[in-house]
Structures are given as C-alpha cells and as structure tokens.
Amino acid sequence: MSLPQPEHGVLRKAQRGDERAFSIIVRTYQVPVYNYVLRMVGDRSLAEDLTQEVFLRVYQGLPRFSLRSKFTTWLFQVTKNRVLDELRATERRPRAVVDLDDIPPLEVLDAPFERLEAIDAVWRAVERLSVDLKMALLLRDVVGLSYSEIADSLEVTLATVKWRIWKAREDVQLALAQEGIELFPEPAAATAVPESAPAASAGGPVLAPPILPVSA
DSSP states (O other): OOOOOOOHHHHHHHHTTOHHHHHHHHHHHHHHHHHHHHHHHOOHHHHHHHHHHHHHHHHHHGGGOOTTSOHHHHHHHHHHHHHHHHHHHHTTSOOOOOOGGGSOOEEETTOOGGGTTHHHHHHHHHHTSOHHHHHHHHIIIIIOOOHHHHHHHHTSOHHHHHHHHHHHHHHHHHHHHHTTOOOSOOOOOOOEETTTEEOOOSOOOSEEEEOOOOOO
C-alpha cells in the first residue's frame, strides 16, 4: 500500500514553522522512515539518530519544498541522502553483528504460519544485496512507494529502478532457493532495459510492510 500524502493545509502550516503541524508529519512518517533506515544501516540506535536527523533536515527544508511535488518522494530523497552519507562515512569500519531478535518483525505475503521462520532467511538475503539494490527493494516492498516515486527519490531513471527491483527480488529468490526455501512465484519474463538486465515484472511485492511500534 502506498504512503498517503499529507494534507496541503498541514504542509503549508508546517512550512510556516507551525510545530503542531510538523509533529503530525513526523507521526505519520517516522515509522516507515525509521524502518527503512534500520534495514539499511543494521543498527537500532544509529537508525534512531539518523531518523531524527532526517526529520531535522525535512523541517529545515520545508520552506523551500514545492507543494506541486509529492512529499513522500522528497522525504525519501532526503532519507536516502542521509543514509548514503552515513554508509560512506562508515564503509571502512567493521560492521556490527545485528541480533535478529532486535529487528522489528515483518510479514511475508501469503506465508503460512509454520513457515514464518523463513523470514530470517529473507532478511539475510536482503542484507547481502548491494546498497543500490537494497534501497530500491526496500522503498518498493517495505515502504510502498511507486516505481516513479522511487525513481525520483533515488534520482535515477524509471528503467533503472525496475531493473534494480527485479534483480534484487531475483537475488533474494536465488539465495532462498539455495537454502531450500520457496516463498515467491517464479519471476516473469521481461524485456531488456539499461544495465543489461530484464525489467521488473508488474507482479506484487515480495515483502509486506513491517509491523512497527511508533517511537516515543
């Protein structure tokens, strides 16, 4: 399900510095932003700090935001830039091991109860994706942005977004298959697009939106 856009009246008030209006925006989007950041950086405390920094940047940039644009697209463009800055700054540091119990749960579409243990395998496969593939996949299958919104947020072409999502889903499926796990249907045949790979199929998302508590 796509993220809703904030009411223009709320946005206009927030642009004028209305703290109550801005708090409505934060409450509406802090969970998807936090979850996306957490899955990208793999550290709960760091994700909380980065999420706060994202909304600080949003607050500072709101007066220049055009109401003709989609707020969610801009929001995740700001989020992407902050995450990339952090990943670049820490790329030479050893990566902390994340306790799977410390990661918020999520649902796998159409997965029967007895196979929910496969969720861990899904996230291990997602973790091994490149940054570009992981960003596109999470924005589509966890956050729920449309392909065009993802293209605008990541500042790449629509064809590139479709390929990255297709490739990410394929890589996840292959990784699961190596563990003898089958959760998703076979990828549909598609035509070639830039980056020398098939375009994404029009099928549904691999992952359902996560169930997360709203941070205090």
